[in-house]
Amino acid sequence: MNQKKSKNSSPRIKIIQKIYNSIMNPGVEIEYPKNQFKKYIKDVVTGTLERSELIEETVNINLSNDIDLEKTDKLLKIILFAAVFELMFKQNTPVKVIISEYLLASEYFLEKIQIGYLNAILDKISKKIRITQ
Numbered sequence: 001m002n003q004k005k006s007k008n009s010s011p012r013i014k015i016i017q018k019i020y021n022s023i024m025n026p027g028v029e030i031e032y033p034k035n036q037f038k039k040y041i042k043d044v045v046t047g048t049l050e051r052s053e054l055i056e057e058t059v060n061i062n063l064s065n066d067i068d069l070e071k072t073d074k075l076l077k078i079i080l081f082a083a084v085f086e087l088m089f090k091q092n093t094p095v096k097v098i099i100s101e102y103l104l105a106s107e108y109f110l111e112k113i114q115i116g117y118l119n120a121i122l123d124k125i126s127k128k129i130r131i132t133q
Helices: 002-008 011-024 038-050 052-062 074-089 095-106 112-129
Strands: none
Touching: 011 038, 011 074, 011 095, 038 052, 038 074, 052 074, 052 112, 074 095, 074 112, 095 112
16 A cells, blocks of 8 residues: 555656646646645646657657557557656756656556557667767
């Protein structure tokens, strides 16, 4: 039970929930309740939503043979976009941390086979986006 509670309070779970809610309810203002990760959550949610076209272009360029975003499950796409945003714009966060945190958060939303697919895609795109690491 404790693991479920701590997993639910993960900032990346909140990020996924906020982006999903924003996409499903366009025009509704996103609320950020008091949280120790509030600034971080707000940065990633806002950045992912504002740069979704750039992220989509980056995914299409780097993973054209691996994923068809038109046919991809909405939640998987949201998780992928948030992770790619962090890979691109949160350079201080190590690649391994970003990938493992999103994989952990995705357990809350996705099937096991989708998580494996997400892992492979994030691993592949991270090597192309973050060349120096």
